Amino acid sequence: MKCTNCGKSIEAENNWVEFECPKCGKETIVRCDKCKKLENSYKCSKCNFVGP
Ligand SMILES: [Zn+2]
Numbered sequence: 001m002k003c004t005n006c007g008k009s010i011e012a013e014n015n016w017v018e019f020e021c022p023k024c025g026k027e028t029i030v031r032c033d034k035c036k037k038l039e040n041s042y043k044c045s046k047c048n049f050v051g052p
């Protein structure tokens, strides 16, 4: 699995989150600890929803 934001593999990471797109629920968003801390926005590839 890869971080949705930066594309980094999260298998080596301890802190990361996985959640479904709040809009369509069809896409799984993965964020690594770095992107979480930087508050990078993510984009759903299914419905183009952009969230904080
Ligand atoms: Zn990341």
Ligand SMILES: [Zn+2]
Binding pocket: 021, 022, 023, 024, 025, 026, 027, 044, 045, 046, 047, 048, 049
């Ligand atoms: Zn979506």
